[in-house]
Amino acid sequence: MSTLESTNVVPAARPSLFEQCVTTVDHKVLGILYLLASGLFFLAAGLEAALMRWQLMQPHAGKLDPDTFNELFTMHGTTMVFFVGMPVLVGFGNYLVPLMIGARDMAFPRLNALGFWLFFFGGLLTYYSFFAGGAPDIGWFGYAPLTAYAFSRDTSTDYWILGLLVSGIGTVAAGINFVTTIVTMRAPGMTLGKLPLFVWMMLVDAVLIIVAFPPLTAAQIMLLLDRSLGAHFFDTQEGGSALLWQHLFWFFGHPEVYILVLPAFGMISEIVPVFSRKVIFGYESVAAATVGIGFISLGVWAHHMFAVGMSSTLDAIFAGATFLIAVPTGIKVFNWVATLYGGKLRLDSPMLFSLGFLSMFLLGGLTGIMLATVPIDWQVTDTYFVVAHFHYVLFGGTIFAVMAGLYYWFPKMSGRLLDERLARWNFWLLLAGFNLTFGPMHFAGLLGMPRRIYTYAEGNGWEVWNQLSTLGVIVQGAAFLVLFVNIGRSLRSGKPAGDDPWDAWTLEWATASPPAPYNFEVVPEVRSRRPLWDLKHPDDPDWRYE
Amino acid sequence: MSNEHHANTNPSGEPAASFELPAPTAWPIVLALGICLLAAGVVTNLAFSLLGLMLAIAGVRGWVLDLSPGRAHVEEPLVEPARRASPIVATPHKIEYLRPGMSGHRMQLPEKVHPYRAGVLGGLAGGVAMAVIALAYGAISGRGIWYPINLAAAMAIPGFDLGTLAELEQFSQTRLLLATFIHLMLSLFVGLIYGMLLPMLPSRPVLWGGLIAPLIWTGALHAALGVLNPAMEELVSWPWFIGSQFAFGIVAGLVVVRSEKVYTSKLWSADAPVDPLHPHKPH
Numbered sequence: 001m002s003t004l005e006s007t008n009v010v011p012a013a014r015p016s017l018f019e020q021c022v023t024t025v026d027h028k029v030l031g032i033l034y035l036l037a038s039g040l041f042f043l044a045a046g047l048e049a050a051l052m053r054w055q056l057m058q059p060h061a062g063k064l065d066p067d068t069f070n071e072l073f074t075m076h077g078t079t080m081v082f083f084v085g086m087p088v089l090v091g092f093g094n095y096l097v098p099l100m101i102g103a104r105d106m107a108f109p110r111l112n113a114l115g116f117w118l119f120f121f122g123g124l125l126t127y128y129s130f131f132a133g134g135a136p137d138i139g140w141f142g143y144a145p146l147t148a149y150a151f152s153r154d155t156s157t158d159y160w161i162l163g164l165l166v167s168g169i170g171t172v173a174a175g176i177n178f179v180t181t182i183v184t185m186r187a188p189g190m191t192l193g194k195l196p197l198f199v200w201m202m203l204v205d206a207v208l209i210i211v212a213f214p215p216l217t218a219a220q221i222m223l224l225l226d227r228s229l230g231a232h233f234f235d236t237q238e239g240g241s242a243l244l245w246q247h248l249f250w251f252f253g254h255p256e257v258y259i260l261v262l263p264a265f266g267m268i269s270e271i272v273p274v275f276s277r278k279v280i281f282g283y284e285s286v287a288a289a290t291v292g293i294g295f296i297s298l299g300v301w302a303h304h305m306f307a308v309g310m311s312s313t314l315d316a317i318f319a320g321a322t323f324l325i326a327v328p329t330g331i332k333v334f335n336w337v338a339t340l341y342g343g344k345l346r347l348d349s350p351m352l353f354s355l356g357f358l359s360m361f362l363l364g365g366l367t368g369i370m371l372a373t374v375p376i377d378w379q380v381t382d383t384y385f386v387v388a389h390f391h392y393v394l395f396g397g398t399i400f401a402v403m404a405g406l407y408y409w410f411p412k413m414s415g416r417l418l419d420e421r422l423a424r425w426n427f428w429l430l431l432a433g434f435n436l437t438f439g440p441m442h443f444a445g446l447l448g449m450p451r452r453i454y455t456y457a458e459g460n461g462w463e464v465w466n467q468l469s470t471l472g473v474i475v476q477g478a479a480f481l482v483l484f485v486n487i488g489r490s491l492r493s494g495k496p497a498g499d500d501p502w503d504a505w506t507l508e509w510a511t512a513s514p515p516a517p518y519n520f521e522v523v524p525e526v527r528s529r530r531p532l533w534d535l536k537h538p539d540d541p542d543w544r545y546e
Numbered sequence: 547m548s549n550e551h552h553a554n555t556n557p558s559g560e561p562a563a564s565f566e567l568p569a570p571t572a573w574p575i576v577l578a579l580g581i582c583l584l585a586a587g588v589v590t591n592l593a594f595s596l597l598g599l600m601l602a603i604a605g606v607r608g609w610v611l612d613l614s615p616g617r618a619h620v621e622e623p624l625v626e627p628a629r630r631a632s633p634i635v636a637t638p639h640k641i642e643y644l645r646p647g648m649s650g651h652r653m654q655l656p657e658k659v660h661p662y663r664a665g666v667l668g669g670l671a672g673g674v675a676m677a678v679i680a681l682a683y684g685a686i687s688g689r690g691i692w693y694p695i696n697l698a699a700a701m702a703i704p705g706f707d708l709g710t711l712a713e714l715e716q717f718s719q720t721r722l723l724l725a726t727f728i729h730l731m732l733s734l735f736v737g738l739i740y741g742m743l744l745p746m747l748p749s750r751p752v753l754w755g756g757l758i759a760p761l762i763w764t765g766a767l768h769a770a771l772g773v774l775n776p777a778m779e780e781l782v783s784w785p786w787f788i789g790s791q792f793a794f795g796i797v798a799g800l801v802v803v804r805s806e807k808v809y810t811s812k813l814w815s816a817d818a819p820v821d822p823l824h825p826h827k828p829h
Contacts, residue, residue: 023570109568110609117578125582155589162585169581228588316724320731327735334742375700499632512631517622518565521630535634
């Protein structure tokens, strides 16, 4: 840092957009690249889902052959979890965390760039399998022995392993970067007790990434050795264990659910207070519940395995742990509701999507508690009831929160407001389409419709539910079309947003929209959890009360 | 990592004329491409792996050289005034004081809640009342006191319906421990919910906690169990089950409601300031 007098500041020639993208180490540009890349993969995953619903709309449909259907559900799940859900949240985290804590960049800017490119190339490598003889057809959790060379002789499973390995390294790099940034680069005065809740949740999220990904990486390397070099880790014929894969995979897989949902919780915890014009109810308990969720989420993985025939004792322990995780999650929900209670609600688009998140995630959570009960799980496992449950959690939770975050922070990223009328159309179409798609799946599942089947016979009572689900996908497609139109129009001719369009309270709103490369001309000293409130109301600051 | 990431101003207190930021570099993308090709070669052709290895080595070398003195950072000049953040405008006004009933941005509603301790005690007391009713049912119905306990354990033990009625009437240490754990956890959980929710509900909290909540819960359970677990539904005596739910609700509600309330937050009290310009409007 220097002054004009003492530094030879060279105004460099402006590089092309492409050159900027491939050489950037700016957390904001990388954040936007994450969002764009995940948007691209989202389109692919959406197309895969639409094709599946098209096939399942009628019994005995022959639009897709079974192998293609297997490839579609494998790639849809893999894409949504690894190449849409995580990157979109890491993208928001990348963009917002340094701004929220008053830093100029992430702790390791170049590692940040490496992480993004590894994720992106990992995704491309996985998708290249479509052009290399066929996509993976093993389900997104690739159970042994289906992945063994005996049952998967082509290279599709190898592409799946290698693509996820490469992108997983990038995700771990991002996790390390977040932890270091949040622990070491906070603005003066910003103690852990004054961290914005989104940052708290990104911190716990990053720790979960660092803990949960290595077992998956290890399992995938073991699987690669099985397939390529004749090892027998998961080959039961040669003394291996198919169950070992499930344990390793789900030891990653269940924390992964929270890796996907914690940043969404963080977004909601930022948005709800601003649009209720009240401080968050019980800041400490929200932060503590986040840490609690992080810990407990590492001890519930085997609830995905109730049906494999573990002992009753193990089943009971994991059922108990799963019930337990409902407690901190419930605390959060109550905190959000209590923040809304008595507030002066502004029902702008970020708030609408936040309310959508609250109601949809609650429904997903309730069916989750049902599934934690072993006898019920035995009854409905591997049916569409489970598909409905996790879509209510991950779509109704994460995607709705991401939409809320997009409408909330887009003005900061672009300097322009999104059209509120189109935003409402987007919200109501998405809410209707989402419930129309996934609500009926509960009933199809209870009527015994197994997941992953490519067709079904008439007479089981499944037809009407499948037709409704397919109709819902069309409505959802319309919703996302409205979103893309809105973004395009806004970027072309949207109303200027100003620095702080929502009259918010965290540090990112103290920067220009979009922020300068260095983020802050002057980093404000932080004295409370609402630093901008303190600056706007010097006669009535929060720090007097905290 | 810049060790000056929070340095803001020059000695005169003005923003600096430039800021030291990490220099743009293409080596991360080169390294990532190298790693990706290294992996791709495993399933395509080892030539790709070889190329990937070369790229990865080049990427690491370039990255290391990038970190040498004078190359790691660039000086980013202060953007022109039009692109800078607007100064934050303070809203100077005198302070009035919140009065009960007046809305305020810092007010935590409800203003007072029952302490967590009351929720825990309420949950425990309600749990005991519920257990008494359930055991009474076992004794009166002639199936024995272990029957309701074993049914509760069956929530978590798969394959319970393989057990005969006679087995469900026998003592089982595992089932007793499991049922106790489940009952204790659920009682504490619901008790805590009562402690948090009852102050937010309209008047007559005991009516909400003792009658309405158990009715909703039992109704939902009755509807769900018929679909999800018909065998279990046949084994449960619903009148007694509803009775035990009411016992829990009433006892837990009474314990919670009779506890002394505490302020939810020190952020607001009747002496806390409020924005006098908009006491009833959002800031």
